[in-house]
Structure formats: structure tokens, C-alpha cells
Amino acid sequence: MISARNFLHFSRGVALAAAVCFFAATLAVAQTDALPSWNDTAPKQAIISFVEKVTKPDSADFVPEAERIAVFDNDGTLWVEHPIYTQLAFALDRVKSLAPQHPEWKETQPFKAVLEGDMKALAASGEKGLVELIMTTHAGMTTSDFQKIVIDWLASARDPKFKRPYTELVYQPMIELLAYLRANGFKTFIVSGGGVELMRPWAEKVYGIPPEQVVGSSIKTEFRMEDDTPTLFRLPEVNFIDDKAGKPVGINQQIGRRPIAAFGNSDGDLQMLQWTTMAGGPARLGVLIHHTDAAREYAYDRDTEFGRLDKALDAAAITGWTVVDMKADWKQVFKD
Amino acid sequence: MISARNFLHFSRGVALAAAVCFFAATLAVAQTDALPSWNDTAPKQAIISFVEKVTKPDSADFVPEAERIAVFDNDGTLWVEHPIYTQLAFALDRVKSLAPQHPEWKETQPFKAVLEGDMKALAASGEKGLVELIMTTHAGMTTSDFQKIVIDWLASARDPKFKRPYTELVYQPMIELLAYLRANGFKTFIVSGGGVELMRPWAEKVYGIPPEQVVGSSIKTEFRMEDDTPTLFRLPEVNFIDDKAGKPVGINQQIGRRPIAAFGNSDGDLQMLQWTTMAGGPARLGVLIHHTDAAREYAYDRDTEFGRLDKALDAAAITGWTVVDMKADWKQVFKD
Numbered sequence: 001m002i003s004a005r006n007f008l009h010f011s012r013g014v015a016l017a018a019a020v021c022f023f024a025a026t027l028a029v030a031q032t033d034a035l036p037s038w039n040d041t042a043p044k045q046a047i048i049s050f051v052e053k054v055t056k057p058d059s060a061d062f063v064p065e066a067e068r069i070a071v072f073d074n075d076g077t078l079w080v081e082h083p084i085y086t087q088l089a090f091a092l093d094r095v096k097s098l099a100p101q102h103p104e105w106k107e108t109q110p111f112k113a114v115l116e117g118d119m120k121a122l123a124a125s126g127e128k129g130l131v132e133l134i135m136t137t138h139a140g141m142t143t144s145d146f147q148k149i150v151i152d153w154l155a156s157a158r159d160p161k162f163k164r165p166y167t168e169l170v171y172q173p174m175i176e177l178l179a180y181l182r183a184n185g186f187k188t189f190i191v192s193g194g195g196v197e198l199m200r201p202w203a204e205k206v207y208g209i210p211p212e213q214v215v216g217s218s219i220k221t222e223f224r225m226e227d228d229t230p231t232l233f234r235l236p237e238v239n240f241i242d243d244k245a246g247k248p249v250g251i252n253q254q255i256g257r258r259p260i261a262a263f264g265n266s267d268g269d270l271q272m273l274q275w276t277t278m279a280g281g282p283a284r285l286g287v288l289i290h291h292t293d294a295a296r297e298y299a300y301d302r303d304t305e306f307g308r309l310d311k312a313l314d315a316a317a318i319t320g321w322t323v324v325d326m327k328a329d330w331k332q333v334f335k336d
Numbered sequence: 337m338i339s340a341r342n343f344l345h346f347s348r349g350v351a352l353a354a355a356v357c358f359f360a361a362t363l364a365v366a367q368t369d370a371l372p373s374w375n376d377t378a379p380k381q382a383i384i385s386f387v388e389k390v391t392k393p394d395s396a397d398f399v400p401e402a403e404r405i406a407v408f409d410n411d412g413t414l415w416v417e418h419p420i421y422t423q424l425a426f427a428l429d430r431v432k433s434l435a436p437q438h439p440e441w442k443e444t445q446p447f448k449a450v451l452e453g454d455m456k457a458l459a460a461s462g463e464k465g466l467v468e469l470i471m472t473t474h475a476g477m478t479t480s481d482f483q484k485i486v487i488d489w490l491a492s493a494r495d496p497k498f499k500r501p502y503t504e505l506v507y508q509p510m511i512e513l514l515a516y517l518r519a520n521g522f523k524t525f526i527v528s529g530g531g532v533e534l535m536r537p538w539a540e541k542v543y544g545i546p547p548e549q550v551v552g553s554s555i556k557t558e559f560r561m562e563d564d565t566p567t568l569f570r571l572p573e574v575n576f577i578d579d580k581a582g583k584p585v586g587i588n589q590q591i592g593r594r595p596i597a598a599f600g601n602s603d604g605d606l607q608m609l610q611w612t613t614m615a616g617g618p619a620r621l622g623v624l625i626h627h628t629d630a631a632r633e634y635a636y637d638r639d640t641e642f643g644r645l646d647k648a649l650d651a652a653a654i655t656g657w658t659v660v661d662m663k664a665d666w667k668q669v670f671k672d
Contacts, residue, residue, distance in 0.1 A: 066546055143588060187548070200592045210402055211592030212523070212548075221588060223581040223607050230610045232588050239589075245559040252479060252557060252568050253575075254590050256536045256547030271559050274566045 034180040037173040037332040043287070044329065046322045047177065050285040054260060055184050061283035063260055065185040071251060071272060072178070073264040074192035074199060074216075076307040077289050078207060080159065080169040082298045085306055087194050088130075089166075090153055094137035111136075135236035138195065139219055143232040150201050162334075167206050171289075173330045174263075178207055181261070189259070191215045191251055193243035193268050197234075215254045217242045243268045248275035261285040270312040273321060286321035288312060293327040370516040373509040373668040379623070379660045383513065386621040390596060391520050397619035401521040405595040407587060407608060408514070410528035410535060410552075412601040412643040413625050414543060416495065416505040418634045421642055423530050424466075425502075426489055430473035447472075471572035474531065475555055479568040486537050498670075503542050507625075509666045510599075514543055517597070525595070527551045527587055529579035529604050533570075551586045553578045579604045584611035597621040602643040609648065609657060622657035624648060629663040 038044040053061040054068065075081035095105070095114045105111035110129035113121035122129065138146070159169055178188050190199060190209055196216030203209045218239040221232040242250040248271050251259065262269070262276035265288055277284040290309065291300050301309040316323050326333065374380040389397040390404065411417035431441070431450045441447035446465035449457035458465065474482070495505055514524050526535060526545055532552030539545045554575040557568040578586040584607050587595065598605070598612035601624055613620040626645065627636050637645040652659050662669065 066540070069548075196589075196592070204402070212405075212590065214592060218589060221585050223584045223611070225610065228614065229616070230584065230607070230614050232584060232611075248559045248566065248568060249557050253532075253554060254548065256532065256550060271566070274561065275559070275568075278564065278566050280565070 034183065035173065035176050037176055037330060039329050039331055041325075041329045043322050043324045047180075047285070047287070050261070050283060051181065051184050053283050063282065067257065067260065068181075068184070068186040069189065069255060069257060069259040070181050070186045070261040071189045071191040071215075071255075071259045071263070071276065072174070073266070073269045073272070074190050074194055076265040076291065077263055077269070078170055078174050078190070079166065080162075080297065081307045082291075082300065082304075083160065083306075085194065086166045087198055089157065090150070090198065091133050091137045093153060093157060094149075095133065098137070131238070134195075135219070138197075139234045139236040141234055143197065143221060143234060146197055146234055147201050150198055154202060164334075167202050169334060170206055171330070172332050172335050174289075175207065175335075177263075178209070182208065186261070187213065189213045189215060189251075189255060191242065191247055191262075191272060193217055193241070193246075195219075196242075215242055215250045217246075245271045247272035251275065261287075263287045263289070264312070265289040265291065266307040266309050267312045268307075270315060273312065273315070273319075277319060277321065286316075286319065287324060288316055288321055289324045290326060292325050293330075293333065295327075296333045297326065299327075370519065371509065371512050373512055373666060375665050375667055377661075377665045379658050379665045382658045383516075383621070383623070386597065386619060387517065387520050389619050399596055399618065403593065403596065404517075404520070404522040405525065405591060405593060406517050406522045406597040407525045407527040407551075407591075407595045407599070407612065408510070409600040409602070409605045409608070410526050410530055412627065413599055413605070414506055414510050414526070415502065416498075416633065417643045418627075418636065418640075419496065419642075421530065422502045423534055425493065426486070426534065427469050427473045429489060429493060430485075431469065434473070467574070470531075471555070474533075475570045475572035477570055479533065479557060479570060482533055482570055483537050486534055490538060500670075503538055505670060506542055507666075508668050508671045510625075511543065511671075513599075514545070518544065522597070523549065525549045525551060525587075525591060527578065527583055527598075527608060529553055529577070529583075531555075532578075551578055551590045553582075581607045583608035587611065597623075599623045599625070600648070601625040601627065602645050603647045604643075606648040606651060609651070609655075613655060613657065622652075622655065623660060624652055624657055625660045626662060628661050629666075629669065631663075632669045633662065635663075 035044055053059050054063040056062060072078055075085055079086070092114050095111055099105055099115055102111070105115060110122055110125035110133055113125060114133070154165060154167055157166060158164060159166055162169060181188055188209055190203060190213065192199060192215070194216050196214055196218050199216055200211040200214050203214050204211065220235045220237045220239045222235055224231050224233050240246065240250065247269065251272065258279060259276045261284065262273045264273055273286040277286040288309065291298050293299060300307065301313060315321070371380055389395050390399040392398060408414055411421055415422070428450050431447055435441055435451055438447070441451060446458055446461035446469055449461060450469070490501060490503055493502060494500060495502055498505060517524055524545055526539060526543070526549065528535060530552050532550055532554050535552055536547040536550050539550050540547065556571045556573045556575045558571055560567050560569050576582065576586065583605065587608065594615060595612045597620065598609045600609055609622040613622040624645065627634050629635060636643065637649060651657070
């Protein structure tokens with residue numbers, strides 16, 4: 001039984017506990033920098049200001065939590081894409097592992113070029129050669145077998161420059177940004193030109209992005225019952241290319257609503273940023289990561305085969321997209 | 337400042353508050369039936385027993401929250417699909433609204449059949465005629481224009497038998513089931529043969545399922561910049577049919593992981609239930625809704641054009657899927 005006096009103390013106790021909690025929470029918010037790897041330059045300010053605008057209930061730009069969709073390109077935006085896309089490195093390694101079962105590859109392009117390390121001959125095989133490489137190394141097995149191949153490869157493969165696993169070559173400032181957006185009620189999606197099945201096995205662990213929030217390119221799959229066991233078999237046929245004008249299509253197909261923030265780094269992201277930011281109406285955020293840091297990572301933009309940033313850089317100046325200068329705006333590129 | 341005596345009272349207060357909260361929570365759980373529209377027959381027991389198995393941390397069948405994916409067919413599983421699919425009713429109404437701009441339809445099949453209400457002639461136009469109807473009524477506008485058309489139509493269209501808006505002809509027991517699963521950490525998805533853009537505009541409000549958790553059939557779209565405004569234009573070309581063997585493909589494409597529970601009502605859901613439940617390993621749930629209630633809704637299974645349940649019903653007996661007998665197992669079909 002609670003006496004009147006005890007009840008009074010009890011109430012005071014509860015009020016005090018609430019006050020202490022509130023004070024502690026306020027302090028924690030004030031003291032924590034959610035983006036410690038970002039310098040206090042314009043891009044960080046633009047990102048924080050946008051998030052505050054869309055999350056404050058009395059703001060003219062307020063967006064309900066369910067509609068806070070943020071989309072991120074992967075190659076060159078969340079992880080390294082030079083000297084070549086990681087997916088291409090995977091395909092080249094796969095050709096080498098499969099070569100003993102394919103003696104004919106010694107005399108057939110583009111495989112011969114891969115086995116001899118002749119990048120000039122490989123480039124000469126053009127898009128046709130590249131598609132053949134991808135199909136040979138990515139199709140002809142079930143989805144679960146492919147997933148295992150990807151996980152095994154990532155466990156042993158090392159980036160040629162940094163000598164680290166590819167999944168460690170993710171940008172620390174972007175990892176912080178993903179977490180910061182999620183802490184503010186955003187749902188974060190990958191929207192990548194890369195193969196969706198190459199990202200899903202590790203995106204949850206590394207980025208905190210679950211498989212259902214990964215949009216990407218894909219090959220066709222076929223449902224098959226094999227000895228009463230249902231499988232999905234990967235066919236050597238393109239299903240969808242999630243790049244350039246394909247990105248808004250992929251976003252609409254899988255997410256079904258327009259993002260309010262988009263992050264990219266190349267011309268492959270141009271239409272995704274347009275689709276996100278140019279619909280009129282309230283505040284929207286478009287961000288381009290500009291690779292300007294030859295010392296800590298790479299410096300490239302208009303003149304590269306992997307992640308060319310040319311038209312989108314011109315568009316940024318007109319549309320007011322935020323351009324992140326990797327060298328000036330990031331305190332740190334990778335986790336130590 | 338807190339004296340020793342006050343601190344003692346304060347601690348007691350906190351402990352008491354915690355105890356009260358715990359007790360109240362326990363009571364609430366014990367007293368609430370999450371599935372009040374279900375009779376206490378075998379299907380309800382099977383569903384509850386499955387959910388308890390996969391959510392109790394010390395259970396051999398425990399599934400981490402992130403992997404608790406449940407997929408639901410729409411037509412005939414979540415809402416009414418007789419006398420014809422709602423999407424077909426939409427297409428027929430659209431033909432009638434567009435007819436004044438198409439005088440040639442008076443003499444051209446399958447439009448002539450629709451305008452004259454000649455369902456026999458419409459059926460005679462076959463799949464080719466049906467595809468033409470769908471393309472004419474679903475393509476040739478932007479995605480946002482189509483969304484508006486769908487919302488406007490649903491606001492005024494009425495089901496011929498029940499004289500209610502289609503979005504009210506959703507099954508109350510299934511609405512409770514969706515909420516019950518979500519309360520237990522499940523992520524609920526629609527996986528329907530119907531057009532994805534016909535479901536997304538209202539699925540969140542009616543089912544609590546956001547657009548990014550709706551998988552369905554689709555036509556191709558094209559990104560276009562029109563006067564500096566980005567749009568997605570709907571083309572008269574099939575993109576993906578999310579039915580039968582297409583359902584596991586669609587699930588893998590958009591969700592990227594295998595569900596642990598699947599709910600359907602027709603042969604179109606057979607492969608989805610196989611893919612969900614026949615992988616071996618821990619407990620999985622497959623459920624078929626059997627339309628047995630001619631008085632409150634409809635009774636049909638092996639002999640119907642819309643939602644035929646034949647092969648899947650045979651498979652259920654072998655695989656141990658739960659079959660819901662609508663008449664016997666549901667206290668209520670629709671909300672009053």
C-alpha cells in the first residue's frame with residue numbers, strides 16, 4: 001500500500017527521474033558529433049541543415065518519417081571503384097579460378113586476355129566482351145551458390161593498392177552519414193549500377209542496409225524444382241541495368257516512391273539526382289562525391305573509364321547540388 | 337539535493353513504477369486477442385504456434401527479427417477477387433471513360449465487347465485481347481498521372497455485389513494477421529500478380545504496407561526530362577509478370593531474401609509457398625485461404641477463371657500447408 005506521503009515522494013522520484021533522463025539526453029545530443037569524419041565545411045553544414053529542415057515538425061519542409069527515403073550509389077560513393085570496379089575484379093578472378101575447367105579459354109577472347117593479364121586486349125573486346133565475361137562468371141548456378149561464391153571471394157580478395165579486403169574500403173564519412181540519416185528516421189537504400197546479388201550478401205553487415213533495400217543491376221533467374229527442392233537458377237541474360245536513366249526506373253520499380261535525398265559520384269547518378277531533387281516542392285538534397293584526393297584515395301573526374309564525373313558535375317553547378325571535395329571535406333577516408 | 341531518506345523513497349518509487357509497468361504489460365498481453373476475427377480452430381492455432389516458435393529466443397526455430405519476412409498474395413488473399421479481378425474492373429471502367437476520345441473502339445475488339453458489355457466476346461478475344469486492354473488503359477501517361485487515375489477511380493468505384501468501395505472489401509482477419517505479425521517483428525510484403533502501381537497508392541493506408549514492400553507485375557517505364565521536370569513515362573510493354581513461377585523470382589529481385597511465411601489462395605501462389613517452405617531447416621509457414629463461404633463472400637476453388645485453387649490445394653495436403661476454411665475459420669469476413 002502506498003501512503004500519501006510515500007506517494008508524494010514517489011511522484012517526486014518519477015519527476016526527478018524524468019528530468020534527469022531529459023537532461024542526459026539533451027547533453028548527449030549536444031556533445032555528440034554524428035559526423036566526426038567530416039570537416040566543418042559547407043557540405044557537412046548543408047547535410048545537417050537539410051536533415052533539420054525535413055525532421056522538425058514545425059518546419060515548412062517537414063517530411064513524415066515514412067517518406068524519408070535516401071538513396072546511395074555504391075561504387076565510388078560508398079566504396080572504392082578504382083583502379084577498376086570491384087565487380088570486374090571479381091569477374092577476372094572468377095575467370096582465373098574457372099580456367100582449369102575451360103582449356104579452350106587459352107585461345108578465346110576475352111578470356112585469353114584475362115588469363116594473360118592483357119588489359120589492352122580486354123578493352124579491345126569492348127562491351128560485348130565484358131558482357132560475355134559477366135555472364136560466364138555470374139550465371140549458370142543457383143542464387144544461393146552464387147551468394148556463397150561472393151562471400152568466399154570477398155573473404156580472400158585484396159585491393160591491389162591498399163592491400164585490404166574490399167569491404168574495408170568503404171568510406172568512413174559515408175558510413176557515419178548512413179547512420180546519421182537512419183537515426184533521423186530515414187530509410188537508406190543502395191541504388192547501384194553494380195549487380196544486386198554482389199552487394200546483398202555483405203551490405204547489411206557493412207552499411208547496415210538490408211537486402212530488401214538494395215537496388216541494382218540483375219540477370220534473369222528461373223524458378224526450378226530440383227528433387228523437391230525449390231531453387232532460383234541464374235541465367236546468362238540481362239534482366240535490368242540500374243544505371244543512368246535506369247536508376248529512376250529501378251527506384252520506382254523497387255521503392256515505389258521518390259527519394260528526398262540522393263548521393264552519387266558519377267554521370268551514372270545524374271538522372272537519379274534529377275529525379276530526386278527536381279520535382280519542385282519542399283527541400284530535397286542532391287550530393288556528389290568528388291574524388292579529389294590522390295594521396296589518400298584517388299583523384300579523377302571527367303577523364304576516367306570508371307566513375308566518370310562530367311555532365312553531372314556541370315549539372316551540379318546549375319541545380320545547386322552539394323559537391324563534396326574529398327580532400328577538403330573529409331577528415332578521414334577509411335576506418336583505420 | 338537528494339537526502340538519504342528521499343533517495344530511499346526515490347529508489348522505491350522507481351522500482352514500484354517498473355513493477356507496475358511490467359505487470360500492466362503482462363496483463364495487456366494476456367488479455368488481448370490479436371486475432372479476434374478468427375475462430376479458435378486449427379489455422380489460428382497453427383499461426384500463433386508458428387509465431388511463438390520463431391520469436392522465442394530459446395526456441396530451436398528462432399529467427400532474428402531482420403529475417404522475419406512474411407509475404408502475402410493480394411487478390412483473393414487480402415481482398416475480394418470475384419466476380420472479376422479488381423484490376424480488370426478498373427480496365428473496363430477506363431475503356432468506358434476513354435471511349436469518347438476513341439470513336440474507332442465502337443468497331444474494334446476487344447474494346448467493342450467492353451463498351452457493349454459483351455463478356456462472351458471479350459473472353460473470345462483471349463489473352464491477346466486482355467493484354468491490349470491493359471496496355472491501352474495502363475500505359476501512355478506518367479507514373480504520377482496513373483497514380484492519380486487509380487486514386488480517383490477507387491474513390492468512386494463500387495463492387496457490384498457488396499456495393500462498397502473495393503478498399504473496404506479487404507478481409508478483416510487478414511488485416512489483424514498483418515498487424516499481429518508486425519507486432520512480432522515481421523516485415524510484411526505484398527507479392528501479387530496484380531499491377532504494382534495499382535496497389536501502392538492505397539496499400540499503406542489499408543494494409544499498413546508501404547510502397548517499398550509491394551511486389552507486383554509491371555509494365556516498362558522510361559525516364560524523360562520534360563521542360564526540366566523529370567518524369568517516368570509508362571510504356572505499353574510488359575516488364576515483369578509476378579505470378580506463378582514469377583513470384584519467387586519477384587521475391588528474390590525485390591526482397592532479396594527468402595520469406596519464412598507465405599499466404600496465398602490460388603495456383604498462382606504455389607511456387608511462392610514452395611519457395612518459402614520447402615528449403616529445409618527450421619519452421620516455415622505456408623497458408624492457403626480457401627473460399628468456402630458463398631453466404632458471406634464466395635465459394636470457389638478448382639473451377640473458376642479468377643483465383644483457381646487446384647494444384648496448390650493438392651500440394652497443401654502433401655506439404656502440410658495450413659488451409660483456412662473461410663466459412664469455418666473466420667468469425668467475420670469484412671469490417672462492419
